[in-house]
Amino acid sequence: MNIFHHKVNQQEFVSRYFSDKDKCIRLKKGDILLNQHEYNRRIFYIKQGEVIGYLPDTRYPEPIFKGAPGSFVGVYSYFSEDHLSYSEVVAQTPSVVHYFDEDPNALERPEADEFMGFLLNMVVTELSARQHFAARMAQERQKAMNKLIQSEKLATLGQLSAGLAHELNNSIGSLSANLRRLQEDIDVLLIRQKSDQVREFYRRGLEDGLQLSSREARKARDEWSANMELSHSTIRKLTKAGIRAGEVRSAREAEEAANLWNLGYVMHDMRIAAGQAAHVINSIKTMGISNQKWSAGVNVNTTVLEAVAILKSMSGEISLDLQLQENITAIEACHGELVQVWVNLIKNAIESLVQNLEKNRKIKITTREVDKQISVSVEDNGPGIAPDIIDKIYEPSFTTKVGGISLGLGLGLTIVKRIVSEHDGEMRVTSRPGRTRFTVSLPLKQ
Amino acid sequence: MDKLYVLCVDDQPEVLNALENDLSDFENYLLIEVCDSGNEVLELMEQIDTEGDYTAIVIADQVMPGMTGVEVLTRIENDPRFSAVRKILLTGLATHQDTIQAINSAGLDHYIQKPWTREILNKTISKCLTEFVLDKGIEYEDLLPVLDQPVLYEALRKKG
Incomplete structure (x- = not known):
């Protein structure tokens, strides 16, 4: 029919x-x-x-x-x-x-x-x-649900870490304060009455830390063993400190120099360790609820420049190529959090270059305004992200950093992602050897 | 007497320094050396061997750039000259997988977790050192103060 x-x-x-x-x-x-x-x-x-x-x-x-x-x-x-x-x-x-x-x-x-x-x-x-x-x-419901689950997860993680950060903060605070106290006491009780020359060895350990690598230090030992009757452990300390045989007159003086340098160096390490712990705690805290102010009229270029300034000491020999679009439209955003996004992205780029000892290391940072969006990209010429891990880079605790080079618990990109989605923005990453680019797009709201 | 070495390898100098300080009780009996990479420790072992001395113990951190601790220890395990060397993994961050590999491939003798205590470190070194000298049949009279008495006693009892 x-x-x-x-x-x-x-x-x-x-x-x-x-x-x-x-x-x-x-x-x-x-x-x-x-x-x-x-x-x-x-x-x-x-x-x-x-x-x-x-x-x-x-x-x-x-x-x-x-x-x-x-x-x-x-x-x-x-x-x-x-x-x-x-x-x-x-x-x-x-x-x-x-x-x-x-x-x-x-x-x-x-x-x-x-x-x-x-x-x-x-x-x-x-x-x-x-x-x-x-x-x-x-x-749409499913999409909203997924987003909710994701933000729920992050919120739980945030609460957990805020609690953890609080607890650790107290312990670290007490360690740091007592360390300062201890340093003052050592100075008064042990160091002040020493001769200028011996005090200088303590100061070197305290302020400059380790001078020679373990390999260099071993090489430098011959100089000492030929000169004076000194114990193996004293020679080890002297060479680590970079103290030269000509700097001391007797075995007794050498021993004192080595011991005081080591005392200073122990204090130096404790101070560094406390600083690193505080840094880790800080990055955990940022996982929690954001407490920074939003305002209309945030200039994205300004936030990028601030991030670059923060990382100036880290970027070293890497050349930073800034291509910022002029007269960029101001957006409604959280200034401090945007700075943090760029800091994280640029820091990642720097680390990928530093660890791999590339030559002509370069990072290009671009801002552009197209189609009612501001996009910011951070591109490095490092070795790239392996395809099998590229999906995991936003997960908390995912990190490829090894050793003591960087602390931060691998929370960087998780934080970045949270901030970007709070700004209704999007993130993309493309990577191949020689070019890895993170792009953040932020909408201009009417 | 031949010299006995304890080698520590970690990429973080502050950890090496803490280890050196904590091992100072052994200073009169052993030579303690620190290295900041796996390659360096392997080279040093070569050198010690060439000079006719012994590497008794290697303490390695797991997470290092280049060679990991388990990789270093596996290399040592696979070298017949170093079969008696006692291998200790010292780490705060080893995955389950790392640990399995450390036991299966690297012939791990002991696992110390970071942060360590001086007491546990010293006890472990004593025990490993005792096992090493017994294994190698090295004269140990001079070392008696730093050897693990129960391990020594047990070995002597078995020997009869």
Whole structure:
């Protein structure tokens, strides 16, 4: 059976059945076209505006269909046996609606056939439109849900780390304070009364730390063993300190120099370690809830320049190529957090270059404003990120850094990602050997 | 008497310095050397061997750039000249996988977790040193103050 036997185009059909001036409803935004469970014997044609169908008796009313110009509403109740509307239909915008309320059985043939044929066609179209709508809604819900789960995870991690950071902060604070105290006491009780020359050895250990690598120190030992009768361990300390045989006159003096240098060096290491611990705690804290202020009128270029200034001491011989677009539009953002994003990205780039001892090490930082977005990219010519780990780089505690080169628990990119998504921005990374680029796009909000 | 060495390898100088300080009880009996990479410790072992002395114990950190601790210890394990060397992994961050590999491939003798205590470190060194001298049949009379008495006693009892 060809149900579309009677070919009538929609325009013709609409003008025939849905153009009666007496059967026209004008709705303001928020007006209800149909109440839920209302008795309805009309088919509505949306001429202008937009209506939305809800199930108002559910706990979280969500749209179940949308009626845009050209679509039909009230189809279910018109054809159903009890003629009760299952949804509430509300105008989203000022709308113009025409309706048809006759009994199709009252029409004469062949007009009745034609009418029914078209209605069937319309029902199928509506059905499929609503199915698509439902599918899209489900998809969006899933997306929102995933985002929620992700941010929930980060929030939990944040709370956990805030607690951890608090606890550690107290211990580290006490260690640092006592270390300072100890240093003062040592100075008063042991160091002050020594000769200038011996004091200098203590100062070197305390302020300069280790002077020679373990290999260099071993080589430097011959100089000592030839000169004086000294124990192996004293010679070891003297060479580590970079003290030369000519700097002391006797074995006794050499021994004292070695011991005082070592005392200073122990203090030096403790101070460094306390500093590193404080740094780690700081980066854990940042995982927690952000407490920095948002403002309109943040200049992205300024935040980039601040990040570069912070990292100046780290970047060393690496050449930084800044290509910042002039007259960039100010955005609503959290200035401090943006600086942190760039610091993390640039720091990662520096570390990837430093660890791999590349030649002509370069980092290019670009800001650009295109299509109502500001994009900032940080590109390095390091060895790149291996394909098998590129998906994992945003996970907390993921780090490829080894040894004592960098502390930070591998939270850097997790923090970056959180901040970027708080700014409704997006992040992309592309990487191959010789070119790794992180790009952050931030939308300009109206 | 031949010289006995304890070698420590870690890429962080502050850790090496702390180890050296903590091992000072052994200074009159052993030579303590520190290295900041796996390559350096392997070279040093070569040199010690050439001079006719012994590497008794190697203490290696796991997480180092270049060669990891387990890699260094595996190299030592696979060299027949160094089969008696006692191998200690000292680490604060070893995965389960690292640990399995350390036991299976590197013939690990002992595992010390960071942060260590001086007491545990000294006890471990004593025990490993005792096992080494017994293994090698080295004269140990001069070393008695730093040897592990129960281990020594047990060995002598077995010998009868």
